[in-house]
Amino acid sequence: MVHGIKPRTAAALAAVGLAFATIATVTPASAAGSAAPAEGHPVRLASVTGSARIFYAFQPDDEIRFTIDAQAAPYTRGFPGTRIKDGLPTDARGTVHFTHRVAGTGAVGTADAAVDCLVTGDHVATLTAVITTSDAMPVGQRVGLSISQGHGHGKDRLGFSWGVVNLDVDANGKPVPPVVGTCMAPAPFAPVVGGGYTVHPGDLEMR
Structure with a gap:
């Protein structure tokens, strides 16, 4: 537990961090286009x-x-x-x-x-x-x-x-x-x- 932070607060902060980490992984991948379908083959x-x-x-x-x-x-x-x-x-x-x-x-x-x-x-x-x-x-x-x-x-x-x-x-x-x-x-x-x-x-x- 982070010193000075209650367990439930620490858990909430960890959840928020995970959410933003997920967002960060979605956006850059789209820019790179590595997972885009081949032309003529729609998702x-x-x-x-x-x-x-x-x-x-x-x-x-x-x-x-x-x-x-x-x-x-x-x-x-x-x-x-x-x-x-x-x-x-x-x-x-x-x-x-x-x-x-x-x-x-x-x-x-x-x-x-x-x-x-x-x-x-x-x-x-x-x-x-x-x-x-x-x-x-x-x-x-x-x-x-x-x-x-x-x-x-x-x-x-x-x-x-x-x-x-x-x-x-x-x-x-x-x-x-x-x-x-x-x-x-x-x-x-x-x-x-x-x-x-x-x-x-x-x-x-x-x-």
Whole structure:
């Protein structure tokens, strides 16, 4: 620990340093153009689409469904006046619709969210979206989702940030939900029991 700095403060400073280090690695690479696709071979943009009901072990009788329509949109969410003024290669657009019907009461909660980040690898995708309308979740909250497409080797799976993870404690030791960063989500822990998803992977575009 840095002398004179509380552990949580030191951790926060370290996180900020890591974030700026990441930004620094993205920008120079784009200038060099070393990762640019060959002319005539455009980058294939990633996407995730589909609708499915999942099995959530902690509420096994409830009906929980996610409908996802997300597409990569590299460098469309810039921050003017910064080194990432044009945005990031993980920028994305699209929508997420979520419904949760509680078996015991019949109550139904819904939410719609706007996708802001997407990254893929083979048959797996991680994305985040910001709640736009909901009767169950705070508008403006970012949520994280992960999707694994089975490809004949098992069921599709989905993970969501408010399910079993993403917990922190405040200065008084009280549990609080921390902010979800872009493209941050847990592993896809919940199996799909109806419907499914299609993950079209795409390499990150460097500029």
